[in-house]
Amino acid sequence: MSSAIGHSGGGRISIRNVTKIYxxxxxxxxxVDNCSLEIEAGEFCVLVGPxxxxxTTLLNALAGFHSITSGTIELDGRAxxxxxxxxxxxxxxxxxxxxxxxxxxxxxxxxxxYGPEVQGRSRREAREQALDVLAELGxxxxxxxxxxxISSGMKRRVEIARALINDPKVLxxxxxxxxxxxxxKGVVQEFLLRALDKVRKSVLFITHDLEEALFLGDRVVIMxxxxxxxxxxxxxxxPRPRTFKVRSSARYLELKAQVFDAVxxxxxxxFDAGEREMA
Amino acid sequence: MNVVKIKKxxxxxxxxxxxxxxxxxxxxxxVGRRLKLPGLAAVPAPSEVYQSISASISxxxxxxxxxxxFSRVISGFIAAQLVGIPLGLMMAMSRTFHATxxxxxxxMRPIPPxxxxxxxxxxxxxxxxxxAFVIFLGAFFTVVIxxxxxxxxIDVRYIRAAHSLGSRPWDIFWRIIxxxxxxxxxxxxxxxxGITWEVVVAAEMIAGKSGLGYLTWSSYVGGNYPQIIIGxxxxxxxxxxxxxxxxxxxxxxxxxxxTQ
Ligand SMILES: Nc1ncnc2c1ncn2[C@@H]1O[C@H](COP(=O)(O)OP(=O)(O)OP(=O)(O)O)[C@@H](O)[C@H]1O
Ligand SMILES: [Mg+2]
Numbered sequence: 364m365s366s367a368i369g370h371s372g373g374g375r376i377s378i379r380n381v382t383k384i385y386x387x388x389x390x391x392x393x394x395v396d397n398c399s400l401e402i403e404a405g406e407f408c409v410l411v412g413p414x415x416x417x418x419t420t421l422l423n424a425l426a427g428f429h430s431i432t433s434g435t436i437e438l439d440g441r442a443x444x445x446x447x448x449x450x451x452x453x454x455x456x457x458x459x460x461x462x463x464x465x466x467x468x469x470x471x472x473x474x475x476x477y478g479p480e481v482q483g484r485s486r487r488e489a490r491e492q493a494l495d496v497l498a499e500l501g502x503x504x505x506x507x508x509x510x511x512x513i514s515s516g517m518k519r520r521v522e523i524a525r526a527l528i529n530d531p532k533v534l535x536x537x538x539x540x541x542x543x544x545x546x547x548k549g550v551v552q553e554f555l556l557r558a559l560d561k562v563r564k565s566v567l568f569i570t571h572d573l574e575e576a577l578f579l580g581d582r583v584v585i586m587x588x589x590x591x592x593x594x595x596x597x598x599x600x601x602p603r604p605r606t607f608k609v610r611s612s613a614r615y616l617e618l619k620a621q622v623f624d625a626v627x628x629x630x631x632x633x634f635d636a637g638e639r640e641m642a
Numbered sequence: 643m644n645v646v647k648i649k650k651x652x653x654x655x656x657x658x659x660x661x662x663x664x665x666x667x668x669x670x671x672x673v674g675r676r677l678k679l680p681g682l683a684a685v686p687a688p689s690e691v692y693q694s695i696s697a698s699i700s701x702x703x704x705x706x707x708x709x710x711x712f713s714r715v716i717s718g719f720i721a722a723q724l725v726g727i728p729l730g731l732m733m734a735m736s737r738t739f740h741a742t743x744x745x746x747x748x749x750m751r752p753i754p755p756x757x758x759x760x761x762x763x764x765x766x767x768x769x770x771x772x773x774a775f776v777i778f779l780g781a782f783f784t785v786v787i788x789x790x791x792x793x794x795x796i797d798v799r800y801i802r803a804a805h806s807l808g809s810r811p812w813d814i815f816w817r818i819i820x821x822x823x824x825x826x827x828x829x830x831x832x833x834x835x836g837i838t839w840e841v842v843v844a845a846e847m848i849a850g851k852s853g854l855g856y857l858t859w860s861s862y863v864g865g866n867y868p869q870i871i872i873g874x875x876x877x878x879x880x881x882x883x884x885x886x887x888x889x890x891x892x893x894x895x896x897x898x899x900x901t902q
C-alpha cells in the first residue's frame with residue numbers, strides 16, 4: 364500500500380498487570396490497579412469507563428509522559444514502561460489530546476512538517492511530504508492558515524494529519540472529539556476512519572461517547588470504576604471500510620444495548636462511591 | 643493597502659472625531675488663556691507656542707535633544723531586553739536558578755527607577771552611563787516578570803505534543819517555548835517602553851545636559867515658556883512613535899496573534 368500518510372502498519376501493545384499510584388504530598392491515589400490489556404497490531408481499541416477511573420493515566424503511561432508503579436507496558440515486545448524504566452515519548456506513539464494541541468504559532472503546513480523536521484528530515488523534503496499528506500486528506504486549501512483561523516473540526520483533522528505523517532506505530536487519542544457538536548463530530552469521525560482505511564495503525568482511543576466507540580472501534584473495552592481494571596470487552600465486528608450506515612443496523616443496536624448496560628452499571632457504582640465519599 | 647482603503651482610513655469617523663476633540667481642546671485652551679481663566683493665566687497660548695515652533699525646530703540643537711533622548715531610550719531598552727529575556731527564560735526553566743535569583747529581583751523591583759539616580763551617579767564614572775543604567779532598570783524588571791509569567795503559563799499540552807512528535811530539548815526551546823513566550827515578551831516591551839520614556843525624561847531633568855527632558859526643564863529655568871510646551875509635545879510624540887514601532891514589530895514577529 365502506497366500512501367503519503369505512511370505504510371508501517373501498527374505495533375502490538377501489551378499492558379500487563381499495570382498499577383499506578385499517584386502520590387502527591389503523601390495522599391496516595393490508586394488510579395490503576397493490576398490492569399491488563401492487549402491491543403493487536405492494527406487494531407482500533409476504544410476505552411470507555413466512568414469519569415476519573417484511570418483511562419488517561421493508562422494512556423499517558425503508554426505515551427511515556429509518566430511512570431507506573433508496577434507492571435509492564437510493551438510495544439512489539441519491547442518494554443516501554445515499567446516500574447523502573449520509562450522510555451521517553453517518541454514519534455512511534457503519538458498522542459492527540461482532548462483539547463487539541465496544534466501549535467498556534469505555526470500555520471497548518473508548519474504544524475504538519477514539525478514532526479518530520481525535528482526528526483531530521485530536510486525542510487524541503489518535509490514540506491513536500493506535508494503537501495502530499497494535506498492533499499491526500501483534502502486539507503490543502505487551509506495549508507497556510509493559522510490554527511486560530513480554522514474551525515474546531517478542521518483543527519482536529521489537521522491534528523490527526525500531523526500525527527499520521529510521522530507514520531507512528533500507535534496512535535493515542537484521549538477524548539479527541541469531546542465538546543464537538545454532533546454534526547462536526549460525525550464528519551471528523553469519518554475523516555479518522557478514512558485515514559485509517561488508507562493506513563492501518565494500532566489505536567487506543569478514549570471516549571465517553573458510546574456511539575462513537577461502536578462506530579470507530581474494533582473492540583470496546585469497558586473499565587471499572589477507580590481503580591481501573593477491564594470490566595468487559597465487546598467485539599465490534601462491522602466490516603471496514605465503515606460508513607455512517609452501520610449506525611442504523613440491527614447489529615449496532617444490539618451491541619449498543621450491551622455496552623450501555625455494562626457502562627451504566629459501572630457509572631452507578633462510581634456515583635454511589637462518590638456519594639459515600641461526600642457523606 | 644490600496645488607495646480606497648487609505649482614503650477610507652483618513653476620512654473615517656473615528657479619525658474625524660479624534661481630530662475634532664483635539665482641535666476643541668486647543669481652542670478651549672486658547673480662549674481660556676485670552677480670558678485669563680484661573681490656572682491658564684501663566685500658560686502660553688497655543689498661538690504663542692505655534693509662533694515659537696518654527697524658531698525652535700529650525701535650530702539643529704532642538705533635533706540634537708531628540709537624538710540624545712532617543713539614543714538613550716534605545717540603548718537602555720535594548721540592553722534591558724538582551725539581559726532580561728534570557729534571564730527570565732532561565733528563571734522560568736530552572737527551579738534552582740529561580741530560587742536563588744527571584745528574592746533578589748523581588749527586593750529590587752519595588753524600588754522606583756528614579757530612586758536609583760543618586761546611587762547610579764556615584765557608581766558609574768559618567769553621567770551618561772548612570773542615566774543609561776537607570777533607563778535600563780526601568781525596562782528590565784517589566785521584561786523579566788513578563789517573560790517568567792508567560793513561560794510559566796505555557797500549556798503543558800504543547801510540550802507533551804512536541805515530545806510525542808519526536809522533539810529534542812533543543813526543539814522544545816526554539817520551536818515551542820520561545821514562540822509561546824513571544825507575545826508576552828511584546829507585552830512586556832510595550833509596557834517597558836512607556837516606563838523607559840518616563841524615566842529618561844525625569845533622569846534628564848535631574849542630571850542631563852541634553853535630551854527632551856533637559857530641553858523642557860531648561861526652558862522653564864530660562865523662562866522660555868512656549869518652549870516648555872514644545873518640549874512636552876515632543877516627548878509625547880517621541881513616546882508615541884516608540885510604542886508604535888514596538889506594536890509594528892510585534893505584528894510582524896507574531897503574525898498568529900492577529901488570528902486569536
Ligand atoms: N497528577 C495526578 N496526581 C494525583 N492524582 C491524579 C493525577 N492525575 C490523575 N489523578 C487521579 O487519578 C484518577 C484517574 O485519573 P484519570 O485522569 O486517569 O481518569 P480518567 O479515566 O481519564 O477520567 P476522565 O474520564 O474524567 O478523563 C482520578 O481520581 C484523578 O483524580
Ligand atoms: Mg481522561
